Every structure is written in C-alpha cells, then in structure tokens.
Amino acid sequence: MKTFNYHSPKETKEATKLASSNSVFLAGGMTTIPSMKLGLASYKDVINIKGIKKLSGIKVSGKTLKIGATTKHAEVAQSKEVKKSIPSLAALAEGIGDPQVRNRGTIGGSIANNDPAADYPSACIALNATIHTDRRKIDADKFFRGMFETCLKTGEIIESIEFEIPAKSNYQKFPNPASRYAIVGVYVAKHKGGVNVAVTGAKSCAYNDKDLSSALTKNFSSSAVQNVRVSPSGMNSDIHASAEYRANMVKVFAKKAVEAC
Amino acid sequence: MKKVTLEVNGKKITKEIQDHAVLSVFLREVLNLTGTHVGCDTSQCGACVVHVDGKSIKSCTALTVDLQGSKITTIEGLAKNGKMHPMQEAFKKLHGLQCGFCTPGMVMSAVDLLKNNKKPSDTEIREWLEGNICRCTGYQNIVAAVKEAASKM
Numbered sequence: 001m002k003t004f005n006y007h008s009p010k011e012t013k014e015a016t017k018l019a020s021s022n023s024v025f026l027a028g029g030m031t032t033i034p035s036m037k038l039g040l041a042s043y044k045d046v047i048n049i050k051g052i053k054k055l056s057g058i059k060v061s062g063k064t065l066k067i068g069a070t071t072k073h074a075e076v077a078q079s080k081e082v083k084k085s086i087p088s089l090a091a092l093a094e095g096i097g098d099p100q101v102r103n104r105g106t107i108g109g110s111i112a113n114n115d116p117a118a119d120y121p122s123a124c125i126a127l128n129a130t131i132h133t134d135r136r137k138i139d140a141d142k143f144f145r146g147m148f149e150t151c152l153k154t155g156e157i158i159e160s161i162e163f164e165i166p167a168k169s170n171y172q173k174f175p176n177p178a179s180r181y182a183i184v185g186v187y188v189a190k191h192k193g194g195v196n197v198a199v200t201g202a203k204s205c206a207y208n209d210k211d212l213s214s215a216l217t218k219n220f221s222s223s224a225v226q227n228v229r230v231s232p233s234g235m236n237s238d239i240h241a242s243a244e245y246r247a248n249m250v251k252v253f254a255k256k257a258v259e260a261c
Numbered sequence: 262m263k264k265v266t267l268e269v270n271g272k273k274i275t276k277e278i279q280d281h282a283v284l285s286v287f288l289r290e291v292l293n294l295t296g297t298h299v300g301c302d303t304s305q306c307g308a309c310v311v312h313v314d315g316k317s318i319k320s321c322t323a324l325t326v327d328l329q330g331s332k333i334t335t336i337e338g339l340a341k342n343g344k345m346h347p348m349q350e351a352f353k354k355l356h357g358l359q360c361g362f363c364t365p366g367m368v369m370s371a372v373d374l375l376k377n378n379k380k381p382s383d384t385e386i387r388e389w390l391e392g393n394i395c396r397c398t399g400y401q402n403i404v405a406a407v408k409e410a411a412s413k414m
Contacts, residue, residue, distance in 0.1 A: 001281045001283075002281070003279065003280065003281050004280060004281055005280060006263060006280035006281075006324065006326050006327075008326075008327075008329075026324075026327070029322060029323065029324065029327070030304065030322065033283070033304075033322045033323075033324070034303045034304055034322060036281075037283075037302065037303060038303065046280070046281075046324075048324075048326075048327055050327070074316075097392065098307070098391040098392025098393075099317060099370065099373070099374075099389055099391070099392060100304070100307065100310055100317050100318050100319045100370070100392050101304065101319075101392065103316045103317060103318050104318050104319075104322070104323065178305070179305070180391065
C-alpha cells in the first residue's frame, strides 16, 4: 500500500475541509483498504470519519427508519428497531460478506462505493430512501449513477440514510459462494403508493425494474412476475453468470421475494 | 508516523507507526506476534482474524491508527497460565487442522461465535465461518471441534 496522511476529524466540517480530489473518506474500509493494497487506488489523504459521533445510530420516527452512515452491518442486522420496522433490511445486513466484514463495514461506505453487486443500494431504491449528506437530501433513485459512481461531490459526506417503512418487503439474492456479493439480488417493497422492485448485481448499477414494479403494483403475487419480460440486454455477463442467466434470475428471485413477503 | 496506544493481550503498548500500517503488519512485524497469519491479505481468507474490543475482525484490513485505544486479543492471548483455551484444546483433540495455517483465524472466529451463541448448530457454525477458508480439512473436523468446545465452555 502506498503511504498517505491519515486524519481523524471529530466534526463533519473538519472532515470536509480536509477533503480534496486526492483524498478518500474512510469508514469500515472493507473496499477502500483492499483497493489501496492492490494498487487499484491511492490517495494523499485518508480521512477516517468513524470518530464523528453524529454519523452513527439507528432511529425510527413515524414512517421512516434512519440509519447513520457509519453504522456497521452487524449493528443493523442485530438492531431491534430495524428488525421490528423493516425486518428485510436486518436480514439483508446479516447476509453481507462474513461476520468480520459485518463487524467493520458500514452502510454509508457501501452506498458511497456503489459496487454493482452490493446489497444496500437495492434496499435504498426499493425503500424510497433519502440520503442525507452534510449539504443536501438526495433521493435514492437519483443517487446511484453507474458502476462505482454516485452523485456525491468532492468532500460531500453521507450523514444518514432514511428509509420509508413499507407495508411488506423482502430481499432475496443469489450470493456468490466465495464473496457473498449478489450475483443477482432482488428487493421487493410494497408501499402505500405502489410496489418497488430493485435489482442489484445484474447491471452496472442497482436499478428499479419498472416493468416488475408496475406489474406487482397492479397484482401483488408471484404469478404477476411470470408474465413480465426481463431483457438480458445491458446485463452483466461474466464467469459467474451470463446476461441471459441473470435476466432469468431476476424473475426467479422477484418471485421468491414476493412469496416471502 | 503516528503514535498509537493499544492494549494487546492485556498489555498496554504505545508505539510510533506508519499511517498505512495495517494491524496484521503491526502485530507480526512490530510486536513479533506471528501467531496471526496473513493469507490472502485482502480480507477473504480469515487467517488474520483477531478480536478488537471483543469482536472478531480481519486484521489485514484495519489500519492500526484507526484502532487507537482499542483492546486487541490475538491467538497468543487465548491460553491462560500455560493452559490452552477450550477451543484450542478441541481443535487439537478432534484434529480440526492439518497444515495449521488457517487455524489461528478459525479459532479466533469460533471463540467470537460462542460469545453470542453458546450452542450453535452445524449450520450456524458453517455460516459463521464463511469468512475463514481452510484448504486442508474439508471443514468437518473444524465444525466438530467448535461443537466440542461449546460443550466444554
């Protein structure tokens, strides 16, 4: 790993001041540190944000569940509030990586990194999440831009993620047997205003499958999924699965998720 | 360079270290605690698992400077007064290892499992050990050893 200057600010403002185009915010570091070790990334400044107290915590208020950016996967998985308000989200967190990754990795880190096969981006999209940063509120459907790309600006810090508590929801994935990343993951959430079907692992970035969402809004049953055509066009094709296989898996896991709701 | 103070296996330690030194490097090369092994070095194999403030983590993927003030337990910290930890005893008795490279991480992960789940099932043990890779044993004896330790602890 190349050398860098490590900083550990106690306030968001201080962290923002330290940021530049050659810096990175460090939360759990579950992707950042291996990337730096492999020489895929290097930075002049590494800014640890775990010391900023207000970035951590879980709170239910009214119809939403708010999770601080540096809250760890294990904390989300074990949280009574999450299990009660959105059990599918606690289950999703329990399925990320392995226990040691869940003891370090954070929700904010996961969505800022926006890995095409990460679990949390699909939850943000399905649960109509609002991403609160130090300067604005961003709707999840505008936040995720593409492979490892979000709309965050240099120095902008995610403070928390606010999820709409759905009437019903479930997340199903086909985990890569080695990494537990989703080869395909489907998050189905039934809200008052309609159903969202968010897919991860299939394309360069998590997305809302509009056809599946509208079919399930009209008729919330696994048979409604059967008649929707999911095109393999634009889907990932790699050693793990072809685009056609992924397209089929989207339907298979959408059905499973609906049935488990 | 930064000054860090940590408690390692019950001993308070203050050292100057490089900002980019990960915990596995600090333990092995600065403190000579070579029981913590480095396998893949990219947080997949689990050979480097240690406990930080009571929770298992992969020491190859944590910056030492990030752990200021933490309590760290490594495989060397498990035995008490020359007597092996029940998990170590069980791995030895049931042949839960062959080459032994993954063993420190396996044992540290398994000890963390039993903290929260006193009587884990085979499935729970296998799921918990997802992040620990063994290329020798086929895992059967490892699972048996964790169950044996659970019955003794």
